[in-house]
Amino acid sequence: MSDRDVSTQQARESFEEYVAARRTALLRTAYLLTGQHADAEDLVQMALVKAVPHWRRISDDPEPYVRRILAREATNRWRRRRWREVSSDVLPETLSEGTDPTDREVLRQALMRLSPRQRAVVVLRYFDDLTEQQTAEVLGIGLGTVKSHGHTRWPGCGS
Amino acid sequence: MSTLRERLGDLAGSAPVPPPDPDLWDRARRYHRRRRVGTAAVAAACVLAVVALVGLDTWQRSPSTEPAAPGTDPALPARFWEPSPWLPGNDGEPTGPLAGLMETERKTFLSSGDGVVGVSATTGEYRFLDLPDDAHEAIQGHALSPDGTKVAYWLTGETSGTPQTGGGQSLPVVGVGVWDSETGEVIRHVAETEHGLAPDELLWADRNRLVVRWAHWRVGDDAPTRDQGGAYDRVGLRVWQVGDPKGPVGLGVSAFMDSTNGAGQLLLSGGKRPVLDLETAERTGPQVKRKPLLHISALSPDGTAIAYPRGNRNPGRLVVATASGVSDPLVEDKVWAAVGWVDDDTVAFVTRDADLDPISATIESISLSTGERTELIEAGTFQPLPGNLATDLLAVEPRDFAEPASPWNPRIVGGLLGSAVLVALMWLWGWRRSVRP
Numbered sequence: 001m002s003d004r005d006v007s008t009q010q011a012r013e014s015f016e017e018y019v020a021a022r023r024t025a026l027l028r029t030a031y032l033l034t035g036q037h038a039d040a041e042d043l044v045q046m047a048l049v050k051a052v053p054h055w056r057r058i059s060d061d062p063e064p065y066v067r068r069i070l071a072r073e074a075t076n077r078w079r080r081r082r083w084r085e086v087s088s089d090v091l092p093e094t095l096s097e098g099t100d101p102t103d104r105e106v107l108r109q110a111l112m113r114l115s116p117r118q119r120a121v122v123v124l125r126y127f128d129d130l131t132e133q134q135t136a137e138v139l140g141i142g143l144g145t146v147k148s149h150g151h152t153r154w155p156g157c158g159s
Numbered sequence: 160m161s162t163l164r165e166r167l168g169d170l171a172g173s174a175p176v177p178p179p180d181p182d183l184w185d186r187a188r189r190y191h192r193r194r195r196v197g198t199a200a201v202a203a204a205c206v207l208a209v210v211a212l213v214g215l216d217t218w219q220r221s222p223s224t225e226p227a228a229p230g231t232d233p234a235l236p237a238r239f240w241e242p243s244p245w246l247p248g249n250d251g252e253p254t255g256p257l258a259g260l261m262e263t264e265r266k267t268f269l270s271s272g273d274g275v276v277g278v279s280a281t282t283g284e285y286r287f288l289d290l291p292d293d294a295h296e297a298i299q300g301h302a303l304s305p306d307g308t309k310v311a312y313w314l315t316g317e318t319s320g321t322p323q324t325g326g327g328q329s330l331p332v333v334g335v336g337v338w339d340s341e342t343g344e345v346i347r348h349v350a351e352t353e354h355g356l357a358p359d360e361l362l363w364a365d366r367n368r369l370v371v372r373w374a375h376w377r378v379g380d381d382a383p384t385r386d387q388g389g390a391y392d393r394v395g396l397r398v399w400q401v402g403d404p405k406g407p408v409g410l411g412v413s414a415f416m417d418s419t420n421g422a423g424q425l426l427l428s429g430g431k432r433p434v435l436d437l438e439t440a441e442r443t444g445p446q447v448k449r450k451p452l453l454h455i456s457a458l459s460p461d462g463t464a465i466a467y468p469r470g471n472r473n474p475g476r477l478v479v480a481t482a483s484g485v486s487d488p489l490v491e492d493k494v495w496a497a498v499g500w501v502d503d504d505t506v507a508f509v510t511r512d513a514d515l516d517p518i519s520a521t522i523e524s525i526s527l528s529t530g531e532r533t534e535l536i537e538a539g540t541f542q543p544l545p546g547n548l549a550t551d552l553l554a555v556e557p558r559d560f561a562e563p564a565s566p567w568n569p570r571i572v573g574g575l576l577g578s579a580v581l582v583a584l585m586w587l588w589g590w591r592r593s594v595r596p
Binding site for chain 1: 164168171177180
């Protein structure tokens, strides 16, 4: 077995270990980003597939790279599907009246009314606990854009 | 009240939990391999398309004619073709003897203007002539020597005062240049002029003597418009033994030139003795009657006979004037011009088929002694005039040359190339997005 084969085999094992350990967490983020089970699975698979050619280089700490692909792929997919969605300049101020604000479906629908980039900012900031600077770097957008997308009050929520 | 973080965490709990996917690494590798192969295929197709277009364009631009074998005798082509405005230039390189000159529009990728195409008398190749300091005068701007080895043209350059250019519509003319088609050398005569020369006539008396007429503009572009347009000339026709440092010498003749016989004799525009012999300075020749226009007559090699279409309007019936009088019409067809004499007994003339669009001209010849008529050259839209045909070559049987290069419009080629690359990139972009692991 050549050195290259050994190196590839090691990369594969490292990749599979990472997938086994982190796939569920990635799916949770992806679900918030897409709002659909099938889309979330698709998004995670695509992010992992895109990471494979670079795995030898990132295997020491693959998480930031994979999450960056995940977030950017989510917003790029929106560009292909934008006809299905309605983007909004402002975060929804109120959830549907007469509904339980703790209801998951209500929150999911509220997220889906955001533009993919706004949604990604919210998910990265408030679910993945990234700073504004980290969020800007992951999404490849300006800090000001992150701030304008993220500083919005959600009714029924504490900060 | 729960925080947004808590509610997002709660919602994320609904994320799917698919079964393990042990094949993911292999599928990812296959996916990337497919994308690489697809990208390479599209890039290769794109390169092929570009190479094919560039190759086709180069092929279209390249001369379709074979280089002339050394010692190939020059001849007129059996057919003149409409020159493409996108033809390449000769870059000052010698072309060998020329059969004809065609003044036409010349276009490049970014510009267009006047140009003169030289038709090779040995290969039939068409090239724009890049003549140094060519003023690109539109009328009688270039004159081909009877043997096709020299091209005379008006030189542009600096004037001592403000030039008159019609507000920049033309280049200031300061003299005449002679380009040797066999060596590429240029011999110049630059006249001292304050506001530039008003070019008038430019014809070869024979293979080495050039006959010119110019006047001097009285004022430059900076003068009031009402004063512009006037020119003075105290010399009339001048003859220049090309290369003589004295420059063109006045002949003391104010008449206009009609044509020359290429043997040192000029046919002037009128008078009882319209033939001027440059050697003897004598005026001789038969009187020409009822000739409507200049530049449609041909003087015989010995200067004793003049062929021309007779009548008050052009075209007319071809006649020959000699000392004994004017002949009866030689041909029934209407003739537009006499082009030259093939020999002492044979006249070449132009007829046109006016029913064709564009009008198509034919150069024919007729024997004065036998009346035998021969079709020499299919001239198409080419108009043989004094100074744009190597008349010495009328004596040689015209040759069938290959059709000249007809380059494509480089703007269209560039557009096609850009479109091919764009389509390939768009297709590649779409394909790379559509391919799934």
